[in-house]
Amino acid sequence: MPYIERRGGSIRVKWWGGEYVLGAEGRPTKRKKYESASGPEPGIPFQSEDEAYNYGLDREHEVRHGTHIPRASSKTPMRDYCWMWWEAQDLRPMSMDRYKSRLRARIVPYWGDRPVGDITAWEYDAWKKGLKKAEAAKEISRDYVNQLLSLFNLLMTDAVVKYKLRAESPIIKHGRRGRYVKAKREAKRPMEMQVLHALARNAYAVWGFAGWVCVWTVAFTGLRPPGEMWGLRREFASPTWPASDPDSDRRADAADRYGPGRMPALRVQWQQQYVDSQRILVDPKYDSHRTLVLPPFLHEMHAALLASHDSEWVFPAIQGGEMPRSWYDSYWSPIRDGWPERSGRKDMERPAIPAVEEMAGKRFYLLRHGHREWLDEDGHSRTAIETRMGHEVAGVEGLYSNLTPRMEAAIAQSLQERWESFWGMGIWWAPPFPSSLPSGPGDVETPRSEPDQA
Structure with missing residues (x-):
């Protein structure tokens, strides 16, 4: 059961986080490892002992049902998480380079100091809006924006499902809303x-x-x-x-x-x-x-x-x-x-x-x-x-x-x-067969049989 501590004018609650203190050889002992909080959100204190106690009960409920995220894990800085995540990927070299470039250019500079577990949907929406503004100003392309959003979605999904650093992702995807706008596709014509x-x-x-x-x-x-x-x-x-x-x-x-x-x-x-x-x-x-x-x-x-x-x-x-x-x-x-x-x-x-x-x-x-x-x-x-x-x-x-x-x-x-x-139309030019390569870029030799411009 959680228990309450009063320190001056503040209220603190402690609860068992489901883990045990490790011994000298790295093996779990019988001593329980407790977590604590002084408020439901960072910077927001508990208003009463009942509120704090219920908060602790909720956390212990999560522990019993396997949904609890240890506070120490959720406080992992994005700067550390991004590069640990990147190192864990097993992709082709070019894909690894692309991920590294996007992390280094836009994601780590913006999110680096934020704990993984503290990122909110509000913050994500603000970041996404900033990328869209940069796209509108022709600073970055639409494809690059989509690639950044896709990579961030991967980071958050793995933080929830794979690494258990968050309870849920801050990225909430809705079905299509409002008037349908057909996606623009590259204009192509039949290859003649x-x-x-x-x-x-x-x-x-x-x-x-x-x-x-x-x-x-x-x-x-x-x-x-x-x-x-x-x-x-x-x-x-x-x-x-x-x-x-x-x-x-x-x-x-x-x-x-x-x-x-x-x-x-x-x-x-x-x-x-x-x-x-x-x-x-x-x-x-x-x-x-x-x-x-x-x-x-x-x-x-x-x-x-x-x-x-x-x-x-x-x-x-x-x-x-x-x-x-x-x-x-x-x-x-x-x-x-x-x-x-x-x-x-x-x-x-x-x-x-x-x-x-x-x-x-x-x-x-x-x-x-x-x-x-x-x-x-x-x-x-x-x-x-x-x-x-x-x-x-x-x-x-x-x-x-x-x-x-x-x-x-x-x-x-x-x-x-x-x-x-x-x-079979009989009007097309073809080069001599075979031919050596030109001498160098920008300094090509005139072909031995100059093509007609017709």
């Missing part, structure tokens, strides 16, 4: 071969034959750019795989189904990510290791590309080696937005590259979206499509379904037909 050709032609001018092949590869395989593209090693490309696979069991399993003499295919085994400014190879997103059959034309492109360089990467940088972290600025921007002609010094001359207006402001990743659209248009099964895109089919359908060689052959055939139908 003419647009891809314009991008590939610009990529050749910027990056050489590797750029030409890169655009068509993303569009015709659905690889996740840029990580899975830059993580594609020579031994997992269609001209060499599966014979070159370092895993003997996987090599043996794939040999009867894939290969240049059967169904040419590349293996998605890795993606590249930056961790602490260092590039490393990690498993693909969602552990989506998969085999992607290639239409014959793309297999021939990859064979020519590998013959044109000796890099360990299928798509090396302009000067060889790994792709730079600034790929979107130094490669994708001129491929999408073009660049003006430059003349003067002989070794600095370059032709103008026209912008691809249909892709203005768009992401390279949309080429992967376009691949999914093509698979849907061609009527392939959901199992074949989701497996190729690196997704899992949920439920019983996913349990019973399986990607068969006939499904893969049908995909390769439909993609080849799409390619031949486009080139």
